[in-house]
Amino acid sequence: MQQAARVKRVKLEIVMAATETEIDTAFASLSRLQAEALVQQAHPFFLKRRDQLALLAARHAIPAIYESRPFAEAGGLMSYGASFPEMYRQIGAYAGRILKGEKPADLPVMRPTKFDLVVNLTAARAIGLSMPESFLLRADQVIE
Numbered sequence: 001m002q003q004a005a006r007v008k009r010v011k012l013e014i015v016m017a018a019t020e021t022e023i024d025t026a027f028a029s030l031s032r033l034q035a036e037a038l039v040q041q042a043h044p045f046f047l048k049r050r051d052q053l054a055l056l057a058a059r060h061a062i063p064a065i066y067e068s069r070p071f072a073e074a075g076g077l078m079s080y081g082a083s084f085p086e087m088y089r090q091i092g093a094y095a096g097r098i099l100k101g102e103k104p105a106d107l108p109v110m111r112p113t114k115f116d117l118v119v120n121l122t123a124a125r126a127i128g129l130s131m132p133e134s135f136l137l138r139a140d141q142v143i144e
Contacts, residue, residue: 001039023049027056035062042067042081050074054123061127072118072143077127082112116140 005012013033015026030038038057040046046053047070054075057064066072068081090110098104120143124131136142 018045020049020052023052023056027060027062030062031060038062038064040064040066040071047071050076058123058126063127063129069116069118069141072120072123072141075123076120077123077129078117078119078139080117081115083114083116086114087112118143 002012013030013035015029017023017026040053046066047068050066050071051074053064053066054071057076064077066076066079066081068079069084070079072079090112094104094107094110097107117139118141119131119136119139121131121136122144
């Protein structure tokens with residue numbers, strides 16, 4: 001991400017959070033830095049705190065993109081990540097192959113092949129952000 005930011009001449013600030021209190025502090029820092037957007041990195045810690053993250057992003061009017069659909073469903077602006085149903089289907093196929101006698105070590109490593117873009121228009125309106133129709137047409141789901 002840092003390399004891409006340099007190429008695009010975009011200033012990238014990294015804020016870290018490992019506790020609920022640090023999440024509050026991170027958003028205060030983003031506000032102080034006048035951050036124009038937030039890209040939240042994938043981690044189970046954040047998934048459990050998706051309501052807090054969505055609320056703070058709205059409170060500080062910071063457009064944010066998250067790792068998966070549950071964040072947008074919790075009130076976050078948008079998410080882009082691997083499709084959970086597709087991942088579960090792949091897991092089921094692997095389980096079937098193992099139950100039929102294949103050795104797990106012999107199975108290839110699989111990567112997600114389907115990704116979902118979910119846009120929450122209610123969250124966009126709350127921070128005064130309009131979304132182009134051309135962007136919304138690309139979304140797998142638009143929450144209104």
